[in-house]
Amino acid sequence: MLTLVLLLAASTSAQTLSPSVLHAKRSHLPAGWSRVRRHAQDAVLPLRFGLTQSNVEMSTLERLLNDVSHPESVNYGKHWTPERVAEHFAPTEEAVHAVTSWIVGSGLPQERVRVSKTKGWVMVNASVAETEKLLNTQYHVYKHKSGKEHVACEAYHLPAHIVPHVALVTPSIDFNAMLAKRASDPTHKLGQPGAGVSLKVGSQISSTMNSDDLDNCDVTITPACVRALYDFRYSPVAAHKNSLGIAEYTPQAYRAADLDLFAKNFTSLGGESLVGARPVLQSIQGGVVQHINVSFEFNVESNFDLAYAMNLVTGKQHVTLYQVGDFEIGGSFNNFLDALDGSYCTFEGGDDPTTDSIYPDPLPGGYKAHDCGTVKPAYVISSSYADNEADLSPAYAIRQCAEYAKLGLMGVTVLYSSGDNGVAGNDALCLNPDGSQTEDGQRFNPLFPGTCAFVTGVGGTQINPGSKVTDPESAAELSSGGFSNYFPIPDYQKSAVAGYLKANPPPFPSAVYNATSRAFPDISSNAVNFTTTAEGIFFPVSGTSASSPVVAAMLSMINDARLAVGKGPIGFINPTIYSAAFKGAFNDITDGSNPGCGTPGFAAAKGYDPVTGLGTPNFPKLLKLWLALP
Known part of the structure; x- marks a missing residue:
């Protein structure tokens, strides 16, 4: 119990002292899109914080792959089991604790914060107003010339002590999300005629x-x-x-x-x-x-x-x-x-x-x-x-x-x-x-x-x-x-x-x-x-x-x-x-x-x-x- 109290105290202290820094920014609007209005402050966003995996630096991944894929390696062909892969790349307990403590410490109720079974993400349903305060950003509705509407922000910020633990936040700067899904209007373009690579x-x-x-x-x-x-x-x-x-x-x-x-x-x-x-x-x-x-x-x-x-x-x-x-x-x-x-x-x-x-x-x-x-x-x-x-x-x-x-x-x-x-x-x-x-x-x-x-x-x-x-x-x-x-x-x-x-x-x-x-x-x-x-x-x-x-x-x-x-x-x-x-x-x-x-x-x-x-x-x-x- 004493260890948990000390950890929470340390997290709260770091949060107080940690400045807000830019984590991601979109440099432009995709072709055909325009910003039309601020998103409603009381609308609820399915906010997700993707935790940083362990051992996923490009250089590390390349080294691991070369070990089983290069013909001169003594381990050529000795491929890993799915269990070994999952264990090797799992996020740390430190990342889970830091992100959840920050969200709760920022004023969101603890009962709303959830952690996935494999501790890969931290999830919280938050209003636009709460999310904008948490991420120091603004959410807007964007409209495509086809009539589709999407919600996104142009940039968002995280406390400096949280940045090493978070790989991405959704929804945020990416596009292609519709405010309302319809059977005649699929979420993703793959498989639609004329989309992607086409013959x-x-x-x-x-x-x-x-x-x-x-x-x-x-x-x-x-x-x-x-x-x-x-x-x-x-x-x-x-x-x-x-x-x-x-x-x-x-x-x-x-x-x-x-x-x-x-x-x-x-x-x-x-x-x-x-x-x-x-x-x-x-x-x-x-x-x-x-x-x-x-x-x-x-x-x-x-x-x-x-x-x-x-x-x-x-x-x-x-x-x-x-x-x-x-x-x-x-x-x-x-x-x-x-x-x-x-x-x-x-x-x-x-x-x-x-x-x-x-x-x-x-x-x-x-x-x-x-x-x-x-x-x-x-x-x-x-x-x-x-x-x-x-x-x-x-x-x-x-x-x-x-x-x-x-x-x-x-x-x-x-x-x-x-x-x-x-x-x-x-x-x-x-x-x-x-x-x-x-x-x-x-x-x-x-x-x-x-x-x-x-x-x-x-x-x-x-x-x-x-x-x-x-x-x-x-x-x-x-x-x-x-x-x-x-x-x-x-x-x-x-x-x-x-x-x-x-x-x-x-x-x-x-x-x-x-x-x-x-x-x-x-x-x-x-x-x-x-x-x-x-x-x-x-x-x-x-x-x-x-x-x-x-x-x-x-x-x-x-x-x-x-x-x-x-x-x-x-x-x-x-x-x-x-x-x-x-x-x-x-x-x-x-x-x-x-x-x-x-x-x-x-x-x-x-x-x-x-x-x-x-x-x-x-x-x-x-x-x-x-x-x-x-």
């Missing part, structure tokens, strides 16, 4: 195609073209031990008839038909394969990802569909990650109501639970979605990036499409000096999560018109690439990036990009004129959304080969693929560029480049090299 669609093509024809791969890519491009011929032998996951976000959903139409024309390796085959549905946060919005724009992404992944790994290997978000409010990357790691639901405040969908969903028909740690992650996970890094606060992006590091420690390979607008962001937006985004901006606009150093970003290539499938590919102009504005360059990449910039100095001012930060993508594969189906019709589609599931299928089959001989999955691959041991394991792309933001973008070149990364997979070489590792 570019060509004109309708013939409904009957020769699945083995390699003469027209420069016009339309098929599974046979993919196999020929990367010498990818492998039939699973340890499928019962292996796993491959594709993430989709409601309302984007596959159409069964389209999968069957694709399967009728394109048999998998060995002539096996996949007609009638379906992915294994893993519903997350109420995710459903919806049949309400059935049209090209709602089905093409999911149709494509699943059709190619399933075909390339053959019918012997099940593909898991992670369908994220109920039909009422949808889902986000964080909603997905919650289900993979129970500790992530609470780390640093958990889901951010200004960017993520919050479950349980109170809407009629909404999902009445919150999936936390309910899903065992697949060994390889592919996602064809991305946000402009600038749309997210650094704290939000850093928290999520740390989670990808934890998945890597557990032996999971996470792939993200790099994006489809060259050095510009989604919607071809570029950055202005004040941080705002417009089409005529001059600064490059990188995409997240591909800019996180703990995922593998996948860029795009193409077969040049008139070229054969055996000829060298070029960079696809659409392939997003460049440098993060949030994350430092990882050690595994420093030499490759320095070599590129020295040999290929870009023909534009260094002020338009951050040459000292994390470069992306890491690797690439074909992304132009893929044949796919939607609404019973064949179309050619283009985008790095195509690249990620194709690479995921190849890496999954490398896992199959390792598991068959008693070895573990390859896990986080970046330290390995950038190592000297894997030099020459990728087809180097030396032609093309990724223009945008009024510049020619970066040029593809010998070795690494921020358009195609290290190049496209040479499957036989990669298989041999990974089989040789412990």
Whole structure:
């Protein structure tokens, strides 16, 4: 009892003496938004303080990952258990005590203050007036030109002694939170037509195609073209031990008839038909394969990802569909990650109501639970979605990036499409000096999560018109690439990036990009004129959304080969693929560029480049090299 009294006294004393300091500030309003009024003083905010995790500095995470992921490490492949991960990164008791004592000492009733089960967040429902006093800020209502309204502040402050213990506060400076949720107006844009990375669609093509024809791969890519491009011929032998996951976000959903139409024309390796085959549905946060919005724009992404992944790994290997978000409010990357790691639901405040969908969903028909740690992650996970890094606060992006590091420690390979607008962001937006985004901006606009150093970003290539499938590919102009504005360059990449910039100095001012930060993508594969189906019709589609599931299928089959001989999955691959041991394991792309933001973008070149990364997979070489590792 005496110890508790002393601790409370010390906390009160520190609070009295501790000055208020700026903790986070938004530099600009996102495009299309304007401030319309002060938020009502008696409105209640679900205030959450995300506590700082232990051992989550970028340098520490990189060191831990290198220990299990670098081919020269004695611990290569010795991945951690989920229990070890949760214990290693848990917030300290000191953080919990300091934050709760400060809130109560500031006048909020103790009975309102709650601490999550795993002590990752401190929660209190507070009025706007109370919150503004506590954080030394003002909350306003903002309105988008579409009519949507959001609530946020422009900056907030914390006592200096609290700052080391708090990673982020929600709701605060981030956007995309609506004051009122409606079934017709989802909280998060992922899965909505035209949102994030989206496939570019060509004109309708013939409904009957020769699945083995390699003469027209420069016009339309098929599974046979993919196999020929990367010498990818492998039939699973340890499928019962292996796993491959594709993430989709409601309302984007596959159409069964389209999968069957694709399967009728394109048999998998060995002539096996996949007609009638379906992915294994893993519903997350109420995710459903919806049949309400059935049209090209709602089905093409999911149709494509699943059709190619399933075909390339053959019918012997099940593909898991992670369908994220109920039909009422949808889902986000964080909603997905919650289900993979129970500790992530609470780390640093958990889901951010200004960017993520919050479950349980109170809407009629909404999902009445919150999936936390309910899903065992697949060994390889592919996602064809991305946000402009600038749309997210650094704290939000850093928290999520740390989670990808934890998945890597557990032996999971996470792939993200790099994006489809060259050095510009989604919607071809570029950055202005004040941080705002417009089409005529001059600064490059990188995409997240591909800019996180703990995922593998996948860029795009193409077969040049008139070229054969055996000829060298070029960079696809659409392939997003460049440098993060949030994350430092990882050690595994420093030499490759320095070599590129020295040999290929870009023909534009260094002020338009951050040459000292994390470069992306890491690797690439074909992304132009893929044949796919939607609404019973064949179309050619283009985008790095195509690249990620194709690479995921190849890496999954490398896992199959390792598991068959008693070895573990390859896990986080970046330290390995950038190592000297894997030099020459990728087809180097030396032609093309990724223009945008009024510049020619970066040029593809010998070795690494921020358009195609290290190049496209040479499957036989990669298989041999990974089989040789412990």
